[in-house]
Amino acid sequence: MPQSPAPVFEAADEISSEASVVVILQTAQTGFGPRASTLDAEMGGILSRACSDPAALIESGTCIDLIAPQSVSTKRVVVLALGKAEAVTTLSLARAGGLLAAHLEGKGECAPTLVLDPIAGVDLPGAEILARVALGMRLRRYRFDMRNRRQGAGADRTLRVKLVGARGPDLTAALARINAIADGVEYARTLVNLPPNHLHPDNFHDHLEPLREAGIDIEMLDAAQLKELGMNALLAVGSGSARPPRVAVLRYRGKGAPAQPLAFVGKGVCFDSGGLCIKGGAQMFDMKADMGGAAAVVGLLIALARQGSPVHVVGVLGIAENMPSGTALKPRDIITTASGQTVEVFDTDAEGRLLLADCLHYAATRFNPLVIVDLATLTYSVTRGLGSIFAGLFSTDDAIASQMIAAGETVGERFWRLPLDRAYDEGLQSPFADLRHHAKDMEDGDAPYAAAFLRHFTEDRPWVHLDIASKELTDTDRPLGRQGATAFGVQMLEEWVQVTRNMS
Incomplete structure (x- = not known):
């Protein structure tokens, strides 16, 4: 079947020292949560400076892509804008996830770690936020292709995503539904x-x-x-x-x-x-x-x-x-x-x-x-x-x-x-x-x-x-x-x- 391999999502407690790409999920609010703040400090404040313009995170799906300094184990940090907190919905999250998937594909990245800190003003549990972003990533990542001579044909790399910021059982249940939906859509x-x-x-x-x-x-x-x-x-x-x-x-x-x-x-x-x-x-x-x-x-x-x-x-x-x-x-x-x-x-x-x-x-x-x-x-x-x-x-x-x-x-x-x-x-x-x-x-x-x-x-x-x-x-x-x-x-x-x- 000429269909790309389905992305794999798995829960993680914290950001691994081996993570090559870290994606921070961030609404248009002042300041980062604890995990993002720790990473920002390790990077000498680069994250906060990149997001200092109030308009930088207003448009959901915007990706602010930063190459991390050598002092940090991760290679790349992406801030994924979720827009204003009061405007966040399951649909806006999925669309943001789709835009993130397109951005990462353009950079040749296949193993991101998504990080969610508590977000004030969003009426959705953390597991649902991460799962809906994951759904968007799956739907955008899907590829139908019968070109035998396309560069890399038959060797599309599987997108493997770690999700940090929600309880394991809650995230497992949320992912079960979105993966089933994506299976049907695909x-x-x-x-x-x-x-x-x-x-x-x-x-x-x-x-x-x-x-x-x-x-x-x-x-x-x-x-x-x-x-x-x-x-x-x-x-x-x-x-x-x-x-x-x-x-x-x-x-x-x-x-x-x-x-x-x-x-x-x-x-x-x-x-x-x-x-x-x-x-x-x-x-x-x-x-x-x-x-x-x-x-x-x-x-x-x-x-x-x-x-x-x-x-x-x-x-x-x-x-x-x-x-x-x-x-x-x-x-x-x-x-x-x-x-x-x-x-x-x-x-x-x-x-x-x-x-x-x-x-x-x-x-x-x-x-x-x-x-x-x-x-x-x-x-x-x-x-x-x-x-x-x-x-x-x-x-x-x-x-x-x-x-x-x-x-x-x-x-x-x-x-x-x-x-x-x-x-x-x-x-x-x-x-x-x-x-x-x-x-x-x-x-x-x-x-x-x-x-x-x-x-x-x-x-x-x-x-x-x-x-x-x-x-x-x-x-x-x-x-x-x-x-x-x-x-x-x-x-x-x-x-x-x-x-x-x-x-x-």
Whole structure:
């Protein structure tokens, strides 16, 4: 797997005399804590002079890099600015950690010791502060690379980080959660980053091995089984490909978890050419990532299972390729879905809602879930409406919608609630079928019409539809990740599951 080795974090009581790089975590306040003050004295006051400008530590993530004098055993000391104490959050800490990881990588450093002294005015325990910085370091450090001739290819050094300033048991517990989250995010990123000749319906099951290792049950439904289940909409989406569609059913139930699960449904179109309504070349270039919703569900289950979360979740992934051929889905086809409702097809490039229709019905009728959440890179419309800041959220449940929006703000995956109104059903009427699969004018708010369409297949369960189109990839390096896949949605859903579990 072309994925960089995961960083290793371990607790330490104090700064070792063998530490080559020491990183001081510091808010924009007057004076250092005891450990930093001792180091500053050994360095003849260099640290305090470097941070004497009140503005030096205001911007979180700023790295003040100092070469230590020969009288000090450490080679380099970095002061990592955390910003004003009252503005410190778990998200700002993670972003600071990501910027630190990028800085250290640029300097060729792989063995830093992070030092945290008590910080007044920050309403977070020391273990959580260190763990969130560590999370940012892991997410930024992740690299997907298939360049066999890249300098150092296949020999990326493991980042090994010692953490000083929190009780061992507390830090162990905090690291268990952030490492599980990072495992899920990183693997979801890898699935999206894989090229379409490496990840497709014929071999998708092979890439689910990390779930089995985490104790997640996997059931694969092939085309014959989908036919028996009446999942003709999903079969139609994949009918133009030489590789028939599948459904992956994932199940995790932690110790003491309730019988009724949470259900997560993911769109897994491994490549979307648009079908017979074929995309233009530029529109097609990133369509390996049209399975970003399915990847996010995989990442979420890994994150929950690897931390042993006492929850019951199921994942349903609709896996297909949308390709043109003589057997492909055609405009004006009428399909009988698994729910028994018929759908008149128009634009074959609106395939995601067809796939989700059968998967939503399957999840609702087989598992009797408390709530269904689907994730899909579904519409260009949501990007036009919200731009690059927010993803779209539609829900039949006000409380769940509010909880998810809050969870997204906590982790930096932002959602904006969009209308789910019965008035949109008027645009889905067909004289020949129960539903037409999109409105006549796809420029007239396609995202809410898609959500209105999907609601017909949820069996009136509490339901959230997350339209994450244009959030699956980034074309620039960011504090919490390099160019490539983002695994958008994994962290928000993990946060939502944990917060709501603690509320119950």
